Amino acid sequence: MKIIDARVIVTSPGRNFVTLKLITESGTYGIGDATLNGREMAVAAYLEEHVVPALIGRDASRIEDTWQYLYRGAYWRRGPVTMSAIGAVDMALWDIKAKAANMPLYQLLGGKSRERVMTYAHCTGKDIDSCLEEVARHVELGYKAVRVQAGVPGIETIYGVAKREGERYEPADAELPAEHVWSTEKYLNHVPQLFAAVRERFGHELHLLHDVHHRLTPIEAARLGKAVEPYHLFWLEDCVPAENQESLRLIREHTTTPLAIGEVFNSIHDCREMIQNQWIDYIRTPLTHGGGITHVRRIADLASLYHVRTGFHGPTDLSPVCLGAAIHFDTWVPNFGIQEHMPHDELTDSVFPHDYRFEDGHFLVGETPGHGVDIDEEAAARHPFKRASLPVNRLEDGTLWHW
Ligand SMILES: O=C(O)C(=O)C[C@H](O)[C@H](O)CO
Ligand SMILES: [Mg+2]
Known part of the structure; x- marks a missing residue:
C-alpha cells in the first residue's frame, strides 16, 4: 500500500x-x-x-x-x-x-474500554455573575463537567474570557501579539470567590475545572491549590510553566487539589519525571502536538503505571481531525480521565465533516472506518490563511510574563 x-x-x-x-x-x-x-x-x-x-x-x-x-x-x-x-x-x-x-479506529487500538467519553466545556464571563449564567446554560446542555474562568476585578483582559459578552473566546485574537496586563495578586484573591459562588449555586456534583494558564510560581500555585480545596476541583490546570518538572513536586507537597498539565508538551520526556513521581493526576498532551497516536499511546501507557489519567487538550485551535482521532483514543485508552471540548463553529464543521456526536455531556464515537473525519478540499480552498497570533502578558510594571 x-x-x-x-x-x-x-x-x-x-x-x-x-x-x-x-x-x-x-x-x-x-x-x-x-x-x-x-x-x-x-x-x-x-x-x-x-x-x-x-x-x-x-x-x-x-x-x-x-x-x-x-x-x-x-x-x-x-x-x-x-x-x-x-x-x-x-x-x-x-x-x-x-x-x-x-x-x-478505536477497534484497531484495542476496542472499547467505555461506551462514552466524558467531556468538559468552557464557561466564562466578564464577572462571577455572568460566569454563573454560563455554567447554568452548560448544565442545561447536559455537561457534567465545566471549566470555569471569570474576569478578575482590576485586570482588563483575562485568559479564557471573551472580549465582549456573547462572543466566542478566541486566543489568537490579532495579527500580531496583543499585549495583556497581568496581576497575580488580584487573580489569587479572586479565584476562591469564583469557586465558592459556583458550588453555592450548583451544589457539589458538577465537575469543576480551572486553567491557570502557566501564570504562577510553584509556591503561588500551592497557595491556590490549598485555597480551592473546599470546592474539590476535578483539576487545576497548567498552574506553572513546566520546563522544570521539579516545580510540580513543591505544589504537590502542599495541596490535594488534582493537577493537570501538558497541553504544550510534545514528548514523553517532557512529562516523564512528573509522571513517575506522581506529581500530577492528568496528562493533557494532544495527539497533534504529541507526535500522533503512536507516541501519545506511549505517554498514556507510562501514565497508567502511576495512576495518571488522560485529559486531552481540545481547544478550537486543534482541528476536528484531532478531536475525532482523540475520541477514538479516549474510547479505547484504559486510563481515560476526560476530554476537553471547545466546540468548533459551523463553518469549521462544514470544512471538516465528521461522525462524532455530543450527547448528554459525553462524546459518542462513530463507526465509520478510520477516525471518522474528512476534509472538504473545495470548501477549504475558499478560506485562505490569515496570520493570527497569541497574546503576550506583562506584569503591571511592564515585565514580560507568561501568557
Ligand atoms: O484549552 C486550553 O486549556 C487552553 O489553554 C487553550 C490554549 O490557550 C490555546 O490552545 C493556545 O493555542
Ligand atoms: Mg489550557
Missing part, C-alpha cells in the same frame, strides 16, 4: 488549520491535523519541504517504522513543530490502516 501523493492543506474557516492528506495507490487516503496555533506555517513548511518528499513511495502500513524514520531520522528530535508534523503523518497513517481494515 504505497503512498503516492501527499497534500498539505492550509485553510482558515474562521481560524487557521493545517491538514495533511496522504493518498495511497489504492485510492484510500488518510488525514492528520498539523495545526500549531500561531505557528501554522512553520509546520506546513516542515511538512512540505522535508517530510512529504520522503513519504512518497513509502509503505503506508508501516506506521511504527515511519514514526521512527521521521523522529530519529531528522536528527533534530522533539519540539512542537517537528512533533506536530510527525503527529499529522501518524494520524493520517492510522486513518488509512483503519480504513483498509474496514474498522473504526
Whole structure:
C-alpha cells in the first residue's frame, strides 16, 4: 500500500488549520491535523519541504517504522513543530490502516474500554455573575463537567474570557501579539470567590475545572491549590510553566487539589519525571502536538503505571481531525480521565465533516472506518490563511510574563 501523493492543506474557516492528506495507490487516503496555533506555517513548511518528499513511495502500513524514520531520522528530535508534523503523518497513517481494515479506529487500538467519553466545556464571563449564567446554560446542555474562568476585578483582559459578552473566546485574537496586563495578586484573591459562588449555586456534583494558564510560581500555585480545596476541583490546570518538572513536586507537597498539565508538551520526556513521581493526576498532551497516536499511546501507557489519567487538550485551535482521532483514543485508552471540548463553529464543521456526536455531556464515537473525519478540499480552498497570533502578558510594571 504505497503512498503516492501527499497534500498539505492550509485553510482558515474562521481560524487557521493545517491538514495533511496522504493518498495511497489504492485510492484510500488518510488525514492528520498539523495545526500549531500561531505557528501554522512553520509546520506546513516542515511538512512540505522535508517530510512529504520522503513519504512518497513509502509503505503506508508501516506506521511504527515511519514514526521512527521521521523522529530519529531528522536528527533534530522533539519540539512542537517537528512533533506536530510527525503527529499529522501518524494520524493520517492510522486513518488509512483503519480504513483498509474496514474498522473504526478505536477497534484497531484495542476496542472499547467505555461506551462514552466524558467531556468538559468552557464557561466564562466578564464577572462571577455572568460566569454563573454560563455554567447554568452548560448544565442545561447536559455537561457534567465545566471549566470555569471569570474576569478578575482590576485586570482588563483575562485568559479564557471573551472580549465582549456573547462572543466566542478566541486566543489568537490579532495579527500580531496583543499585549495583556497581568496581576497575580488580584487573580489569587479572586479565584476562591469564583469557586465558592459556583458550588453555592450548583451544589457539589458538577465537575469543576480551572486553567491557570502557566501564570504562577510553584509556591503561588500551592497557595491556590490549598485555597480551592473546599470546592474539590476535578483539576487545576497548567498552574506553572513546566520546563522544570521539579516545580510540580513543591505544589504537590502542599495541596490535594488534582493537577493537570501538558497541553504544550510534545514528548514523553517532557512529562516523564512528573509522571513517575506522581506529581500530577492528568496528562493533557494532544495527539497533534504529541507526535500522533503512536507516541501519545506511549505517554498514556507510562501514565497508567502511576495512576495518571488522560485529559486531552481540545481547544478550537486543534482541528476536528484531532478531536475525532482523540475520541477514538479516549474510547479505547484504559486510563481515560476526560476530554476537553471547545466546540468548533459551523463553518469549521462544514470544512471538516465528521461522525462524532455530543450527547448528554459525553462524546459518542462513530463507526465509520478510520477516525471518522474528512476534509472538504473545495470548501477549504475558499478560506485562505490569515496570520493570527497569541497574546503576550506583562506584569503591571511592564515585565514580560507568561501568557
Ligand atoms: O484549552 C486550553 O486549556 C487552553 O489553554 C487553550 C490554549 O490557550 C490555546 O490552545 C493556545 O493555542
Ligand atoms: Mg489550557
